Every structure is written in C-alpha cells, then in structure tokens.
Amino acid sequence: MNDLVQRLSAEDRPVVVGGPDPSLAELHRRLTDIGYVFVRFPDTKGGTDLGIRVDEAATDLGRADFAAGTGTVHVEGTLTLDFVPVRCVADIDLASLSGTGRLVAREEVPAG
Numbered sequence: 065m066n067d068l069v070q071r072l073s074a075e076d077r078p079v080v081v082g083g084p085d086p087s088l089a090e091l092h093r094r095l096t097d098i099g100y101v102f103v104r105f106p107d108t109k110g111g112t113d114l115g116i117r118v119d120e121a122a123t124d125l126g127r128a129d130f131a132a133g134t135g136t137v138h139v140e141g142t143l144t145l146d147f148v149p150v151r152c153v154a155d156i157d158l159a160s161l162s163g164t165g166r167l168v169a170r171e172e173v174p175a176g
Contacts, residue, residue: 066146068112072105072167079154079165080104082113088158091137092130095123101139103154103165116141116152133158142170 081091083102094101095118105112122140129135139154145167154165 066148068108069145069148069150069167069169071108072112072145073150073169074166076164076166077105078107079156079163080106081156081161083115086161088130088133088161091156091158091161094118095125095137095139101141103139103152103156105165114143114145114152116143119151128158130158136163139165 080086081102082104083090086102086104091101099118099120101116101118103114103116105114116139118139118141124138127135128137135158137156137158139156140151142149142151144150149170150167151170152165152167154163156163
C-alpha cells in the first residue's frame with residue numbers, strides 16, 4: 065500500500081470541506097443532489113483534496129440542520145487513491161466545515 069494511503073488510514077485526521085467552492089450550500093447540494101463531495105486532508109504535504117462518490121446508505125444527515133448551519137454530517141463514500149480502492153469516512157461539523165476523517169482500504173471483487 066502506498067505511503068499516503070497508509071498515513072490517511074492509520075488514524076482519524078483533520079478534514080475540511082474541499083473542492084472548488086467549499087461552502088455550506090455547496091456541501092448540501094453535493095450530498096443531496098449530486099452524490100459526489102470533496103473532502104480535504106489539510107495536514108498532508110500540500111493538502112490532499114479527494115473527490116468521493118457518496119454512499120447514501122452509509123451517510124447520515126440526520127444530525128445536520130443545513131438551514132441553521134449547525135450539527136454534523138457523517139459522510140462515507142468510495143474512491144481510488146493512487147491505484148488503491150478506499151472508502152473515506154468523515155464526520156463534518158457544519159458550523160466550521162471541518163471535522164475528522166480517515167481512509168479504509170477496501171477489497172475489490174474481481175470481475176468475471
């Protein structure tokens with residue numbers, strides 16, 4: 065496994081909402097309409113901004129009040145980072161658009 069994936073998988077790390085427009089409105093739109101969010105791990109060399117396909121069944125918006133900008137969202141989704149299939153798991157506070165997250169290596173089922 066590559067060094068970056070290992071470091072981001074070892075323990076919970078600080079995360080922030082990433083992408084081209086890291087705002088509360090954009091996070092809400094991406095979670096509810098697009099199904100693709102950006103999560104940034106700022107404490108890596110240069111920061112690591114990941115695009116994640118949201119797993120709706122594992123993501124929890126029940127503790128979030130987007131209108132008031134309060135509460136937290138639990139986001140889970142998949143991506144491939146440096147040829148390694150991973151799941152990103154993050155809890156994000158809506159007031160600060162930051163929280164904690166980590167990667168979890170996932171097994172790929174061979175086609176055939």
